[in-house]
Amino acid sequence: METDILLRRRQNFVLWSPRAQSQAPALIIGTLVPGNPPSVANVQRFALSAAAGVATGLWQIAAEDCELEDGALYHYWLEVDDSRSGTNPPARVAVTDPFARSVDWRVFPPNASDLTQPAAVVRYAGAGLLDESDPGGEDGEFEGVDAPETYAPNNQLVIYELPTAWTLSRAFSAPERAAATFGDAAALADERLGGVNFAELEVLSVGRAYLEELGVNAVEILPPADSFYNREWGYGTSHYLAPDYELGYPEGNASPTPNRDLTTLVSALHRKNIRLFLDVVMAFGQKEPYEHIDYDDFHIDTPDPKNPPNDEDAYTSGRDGDGHKELRNGFGSTLFRYIKRVNTYDPVSGVVQDLSPASQYMLVYLTRWMQDFRVDGLRLDSVENVANWDFVQAFRERGRELFAERFAAGVSDDTKLARFLVVGEELSLPFGLIRGGRLDGLWNDDFQARIRGAVLGESVGGDNFEWTVRKAINCLSADGFSDGAQVINYVTKHDVEGFRHERLFTMLRDFPRDQIEKRIKLAFTCLLTAVGIPMFLAGEEFGDEHDFFDRDGNVSQDGGKQVDPVNFSRLTADAKDDGSRDEYYAETRRNILAYVKPLIRLRTTEAALGVNDTAFIWTDFGDNKRVLVWQRGNATQRPIIVVANFSDFFSAPGADYRIPTWPATPPGKSWIDLSQNNRPVDPAFVGREAIFPWEAKVYTTVDV
Secondary structure, eight states: OOOHHHHHTTTEEEEEOSSOOSSOOEEEEEEEEOSSSOEEEEEEEEEOEEOTTOOSSEEEEEGGGSOOOTTOEEEEEEEEEOTTOOSSSOOEEEEOOTTOSOEETTOOSTTOSOTTOOEEEEEEETTEEEOOSOTTSOOOOOOSOOOGGGSOOGGGOOEEEEOSEEEEOOTTSOOEEEEOOHHHHHHHHOTTOOOSTTTTOGGGSTTOOHHHHHTOOEEEESOOEEESSOSSSOOSEEEEEEEOTGGGOOTTOSSOOHHHHHHHHHHHHHHTTOEEEEEEOOSEESSOTHHHHOHHHHEEOOOOTTSOOSOGGGEEEEEOTTSOEEEOOOTTSEEEOSSOOEEEEOTTTOSEEEEOHHHHHHHHHHHHHHHHHOOOEEEETTHHHHOOHHHHHHHHHHHHHHHHTTSOTTOOHHHHHTTOEEEEOOTTOOTHHHHTTSOSEEEOHHHHHHHHHHHTTOOOTTOOHHHHHHHHHOGGGTSSOSSGGGEEEESOOSOOOSTTTSOHHHHTTTSOHHHHHHHHHHHHHHHHHSSSEEEEETTGGGTOOOSOOOTTSOOBTTTBTTTOOBOGGGGGOOOOOSSOHHHHTHHHHHHHHHHHHHHHHHHHHOGGGGSSOEEEEEEEOSTTOOEEEEEESOTTSOOEEEEEEOSSOOOOTTOOOOOTTOOOOOTTEEEEEGGGTTEEOOGGGTTOOOOOTTOEEEEEEEEO
């Protein structure tokens, strides 16, 4: 699927500006001079001209007219009228090319005082331009054949949400924080690679592939597009077509290599049949070039609640409880417009037409990532804040079309659609986005609230305890979902600020050690056997906890929310029980990880967990008991039965707990307890085994 502006950029330096310029935009271009800091020399300036055959909005200059040396690498900017200038004529400003695929934050425009517009990087070769090279000239290359038909379908996914800021515990010192580069993430998947910024982590050592050991088959890396922010979460994109500079700049590197390293990461994941989900932030940007090039057509200020503007782009798509439109929130960044229309050049089709500039900009962004980095799914951040459901649908459809291009001829449409998923993150759960075909699915924040309440023995959302659990395990019974593949369930996500959003271990930290272990295991059993696609934040599988808090001991924006996402060093802490928290809880964490791994493999392999069929075959709330038993699957699949005890009740020695509604054992089969290393169940004790406080058991059948 070709995109006009990306085609033009193979031969030309291009500026798309729906807003008229008072004078011709200019190209400022030079060569990098290594140093401390680096600089740009041999700077030249060339005026761009209105593109022939395009009535309005497009400026360009042929690369062959810019006196460039064949094979050389260049750093450049585009000089434009500053759309935020209050002077007449407007002040001129040099900005990063908004369609740059490689940026270099080490150098800024000559004589610039505003250090928010780094250089774009391009190589001139054979009278054309190659902009996939990193600032040092490195290029990425995929390993192996792209074979998306071999990856797990949506209904068998377990998604691992991977932050790009990690912490590391060292002896006798506070945990240290650093950016985990694309190279560190790749080492989690590929045993041939070692860690980079976190090279001393045993989990990243050569010979280990932690994600393969864990068994997950999808990774959602927090936003990998380039951001002005020092690496935290990355929810403030600056350069949409470029992978993040910091994530490709390991300590000790002479220059950043984000394009090469992200390609290595994708190759590492795909080599293990692990799908890559792109976390997309389109509601707002941070220091993005169009803030200067054409602010009014691309952006809108965060509206003032006391004086809301008469502007459709100021409001979300949804309504509050009284039916009123809600104002959008930029969360400190600049909101994009998606409703305002302009008659201008379309960077996708190449024709002049009535369009939303921000919408078309984002479709080009999606095309770049889908084609160059082989993305297998999309997660749309703050989807109601995007505030245009028609655009959300167009984004989804283009993603599907681009994904389909990767398959060999003859692969069915069903196979393709089953391996690509576009989900939205919106805590209000706007089900109209699914019913109207705008999205494939939504994050299900209700699951987190219900299961966290359940492992604390509490009811949630006005339901009694039984229905708190029932609605979590089978959201189709109460919520607006109609299929499990529409649902992303989680007990912990990256947004760890606020009441019962922090890591499970931190939420449970006042419980005795054995209770922390039991309740985290119970939460994972619910997550991995519920209807829906399970996802969890990296570190939850071994009971990670927060290292940083605010002055009140809470996880907050200023104390831990974005700066303390995962500490893999806890995986290898020694269980010496000498007072150190990591050592005191080391065995607990190993037990949690050992319990979670088989559940993940069960979820990715058992057909019964990939369908919607769910039946609660037993509930018991007498004598302070809270026991629920559910069966997953239908008559054609191997049954999965979960016995979950959300109470202090336990069966007395010699008096087994009986479940009279246990299904008959199929001919030629026997039962095993998957939660206890596939322990065989004596036929005389099927449905009548011991039960323990705050624990769950998972059963299935095997051939005799």
